[in-house]
Amino acid sequence: MELRPILSTLRRHKIATTLIVLEIAFSCAVVCNALFLIGQRLERIQRPTGLDESHLVELHVSGIGKDSDALAVTRDDLSALRAIPGVRAASIINQTVFGSNFGVSGISLRPDQDKPTATETRYLGGTQVIETLGLRVVSGRPFNANEFTDFQTNPTSTPESSSTPVILSQALAERLFPGQNAVGKTLYIDGTNPVVGVVDRLVQPRDNGRSAQYDYAVLMPSNLPYSRGTYLLRVADPAQRQAILKTALQTLRTHGPTRLVSSDDARTLEQARHSYYDDDRTMAWLLVTVCVVLLLVTAGGIVGLTSFWVQQRTRQIGIRRALGASKRQILNYFQTENLMLVSAGIALGMLLAYAINQLLMSKYELPRLPLMYLPVGAVLLWALGQVAVFWPARKAAAVPPAIATRSA
Amino acid sequence: MIGYYFRLALRSLRRTPVMTALMVCAIGLGIGASMTMLTVLHVMTQDPIPEKSGGLFYPHLDPLPLKYPDGGRWGNPSNNFTYPDAMALLTHGKATHQAAMAGGRLLVWPTKAVARPNYYEGRFTTADFFAMFQVPFEHGQGWTAHEDDEHARVAVLGHDLAVKLYGTTDVVGRTVRLKDTLFRVVGVTAPWSPQPRFYADLGSSDSFGQSDAFFLPLSVAVELRFDISGNQSSWAESDMEDVLKSPSSSWLQFWVELDTPQQVADYTRFLHDYAAQQHASGRFERDPETVRLYPLMDWLAYRKLVPSEVQLQLWLALGFLLVCLVNIIALLLAKFLRRGNEIGVRRALGARGRDILVQLGTEAALIGLSGGLLGIALSQLGLWSVRQRPDDYARIAQMDAPMLFSTVTLAVVATLLSGLLPAWRASRISPALQIKGV
Numbered sequence: 001m002e003l004r005p006i007l008s009t010l011r012r013h014k015i016a017t018t019l020i021v022l023e024i025a026f027s028c029a030v031v032c033n034a035l036f037l038i039g040q041r042l043e044r045i046q047r048p049t050g051l052d053e054s055h056l057v058e059l060h061v062s063g064i065g066k067d068s069d070a071l072a073v074t075r076d077d078l079s080a081l082r083a084i085p086g087v088r089a090a091s092i093i094n095q096t097v098f099g100s101n102f103g104v105s106g107i108s109l110r111p112d113q114d115k116p117t118a119t120e121t122r123y124l125g126g127t128q129v130i131e132t133l134g135l136r137v138v139s140g141r142p143f144n145a146n147e148f149t150d151f152q153t154n155p156t157s158t159p160e161s162s163s164t165p166v167i168l169s170q171a172l173a174e175r176l177f178p179g180q181n182a183v184g185k186t187l188y189i190d191g192t193n194p195v196v197g198v199v200d201r202l203v204q205p206r207d208n209g210r211s212a213q214y215d216y217a218v219l220m221p222s223n224l225p226y227s228r229g230t231y232l233l234r235v236a237d238p239a240q241r242q243a244i245l246k247t248a249l250q251t252l253r254t255h256g257p258t259r260l261v262s263s264d265d266a267r268t269l270e271q272a273r274h275s276y277y278d279d280d281r282t283m284a285w286l287l288v289t290v291c292v293v294l295l296l297v298t299a300g301g302i303v304g305l306t307s308f309w310v311q312q313r314t315r316q317i318g319i320r321r322a323l324g325a326s327k328r329q330i331l332n333y334f335q336t337e338n339l340m341l342v343s344a345g346i347a348l349g350m351l352l353a354y355a356i357n358q359l360l361m362s363k364y365e366l367p368r369l370p371l372m373y374l375p376v377g378a379v380l381l382w383a384l385g386q387v388a389v390f391w392p393a394r395k396a397a398a399v400p401p402a403i404a405t406r407s408a
Numbered sequence: 409m410i411g412y413y414f415r416l417a418l419r420s421l422r423r424t425p426v427m428t429a430l431m432v433c434a435i436g437l438g439i440g441a442s443m444t445m446l447t448v449l450h451v452m453t454q455d456p457i458p459e460k461s462g463g464l465f466y467p468h469l470d471p472l473p474l475k476y477p478d479g480g481r482w483g484n485p486s487n488n489f490t491y492p493d494a495m496a497l498l499t500h501g502k503a504t505h506q507a508a509m510a511g512g513r514l515l516v517w518p519t520k521a522v523a524r525p526n527y528y529e530g531r532f533t534t535a536d537f538f539a540m541f542q543v544p545f546e547h548g549q550g551w552t553a554h555e556d557d558e559h560a561r562v563a564v565l566g567h568d569l570a571v572k573l574y575g576t577t578d579v580v581g582r583t584v585r586l587k588d589t590l591f592r593v594v595g596v597t598a599p600w601s602p603q604p605r606f607y608a609d610l611g612s613s614d615s616f617g618q619s620d621a622f623f624l625p626l627s628v629a630v631e632l633r634f635d636i637s638g639n640q641s642s643w644a645e646s647d648m649e650d651v652l653k654s655p656s657s658s659w660l661q662f663w664v665e666l667d668t669p670q671q672v673a674d675y676t677r678f679l680h681d682y683a684a685q686q687h688a689s690g691r692f693e694r695d696p697e698t699v700r701l702y703p704l705m706d707w708l709a710y711r712k713l714v715p716s717e718v719q720l721q722l723w724l725a726l727g728f729l730l731v732c733l734v735n736i737i738a739l740l741l742a743k744f745l746r747r748g749n750e751i752g753v754r755r756a757l758g759a760r761g762r763d764i765l766v767q768l769g770t771e772a773a774l775i776g777l778s779g780g781l782l783g784i785a786l787s788q789l790g791l792w793s794v795r796q797r798p799d800d801y802a803r804i805a806q807m808d809a810p811m812l813f814s815t816v817t818l819a820v821v822a823t824l825l826s827g828l829l830p831a832w833r834a835s836r837i838s839p840a841l842q843i844k845g846v
Contacts, residue, residue: 015741019741020738064515283721286721297735298731307742308743311746312746356727
């Protein structure tokens, strides 16, 4: 197909040509970035926690009034929970993944350090905590039974607790001791804390912001009272989770002193994950909607403008038909014209997409737009252009040659 | 003449229903998306207390040690006050009103023995709170500074909690059991819920949304060691027994009302002097020059209440509107130029280029108006979907009259601007050439 006549025709419609190219460029830029953002969200939603998520349920109990021996009640609660058929392990923990509580501590490598080396989240877990969470110890060892001491409101006031062992997430171990084995090293968080083990992955309760720090976590052994933690149960069969939650709630209601045992605070970890990432899912769907509508609007623009061109050039088309051009050739003419316009738009759009991404990177800590999104956007727009142009182009091809003999 | 143009425009639009529908839809979608996000942004950045915001200020001290890591991911603890600093400002500051406050979650016991107790969010504060923020009362009033000093077991209930507990709000003098303590109700507020909740610990999850269920004297909350909700940060070892009163633990918010520029200047000097004195005594390690006195709206801006998520969505919506407008320009251009014959005839009959411009402008405005109406409908739909979200700001996403008005204005102005280029281009059609073709 000869491109020169198309180009010269377009040159005579500078404004319309510019507009359609601009529209495609903007669409391309927005769609590329939106697709990238969708990808980011999907990646976040699926980010693993390192826990055995499909087998975990959590229950929260709050105390009413004073309870002089919450620790004893908690011990009884836990043994009752472990006795429920289908429960493989149970523990108490100070904060849950995807929960609303969030404790943070400064970590130092030397006792006399000025600023802490890192400020990371700290999990306090009771006996069976590692089995319950389903953590994989990749080096060192899990906590020994005698390392779980009873929780004290003021740990620094008792000298014997000043040597609590810790387990690190692999990412944090690598961050604190790059290239070395963290096991056997000593940290200073609450007094002196020897590192006894490293688990392959353990994440913060909240996944906000920079992903590199999401999997920095410290785990310490501590028998917490129920008023300061959440019960976690690991079940043998995921299908039994709801039934076990119900039994567990019943057990806790009839157990120990009067407490608030709410079924609102009892949920599977998968439910917790689902509601935690609700915003991201909404955002992803919103972006999908925007993309679809944007492409529809762009398609509408292409249809409208091409129809106009076809109408304007009816006589010219008629003459070409009279001179022997086939319907196919007329169709091809408009399709080729569209391909050229869209290609120009895409070329401009990619520059624009990159510029928008630069802007987003500087303002919202987003990573660089991966190059793969550009061809995806391009193919999408090429296809869209061809589909949109088909209807007006077919109308053009249907122009009878006899029209050339008429005066208008 | 405009009436005539209006009829012409209607006829022209009816002649090309598909193209008209396309343009109206494009405008409507673009406007609908943008106005949804602009409304969300609007309610998040609005003045929560317009009648008083000019006189309300948030002092900012920095008691953090020099070695405290800056720009931490967990927020800046110096945005809240330590107990000793708040008390010092409360005692020595000379403002029209001043109050220290913090949020708290307490178990509230029902009056009937059969019902179960429930947790409610309320506020621990000092006497001036009610006068400073002009909290409306249905019955009774706030407590006095004297009662603050006496650690009096008094409480002010919110309208909803009073109704829930007693079935009525006329309950002044009755008792309410919060956690383990009995309080005498001295007042019941009318529903009062400024948005954003500017006085609370901003940045945590309760910057927007629910109102306080109860108010208690701060002195009582500290004495009974009630749990504080919101950020609590400590930066030095201290005796856990006294953590609320610790000079190295921040958890309070502090507001002052200053009515004249002279008062503002005096208070600023007072803050500087206080910081300098604390610096000299060695408690503040940082330069006393870092103290600030934020006017309310500046404080809200400083605390960045708008999540980047919402900003991103706004940019997206505006980008979308831009594409829609370019689309409108192209379609209007096509539409107007197609009518070269008609325009040529009108020109030949004596219409000036300006008349053509007005005629086509009317048509563009009509499209804009229809698009604006569609946009209102779509943005209501959009806001409805925003309200279904679990975010704390979502529930207040409502469009007010000015926003409604600006939706239509934006639509018409945007379409008029986009119609300008095509109309101008069409008005320059030379009559002679077109007439020849007819």
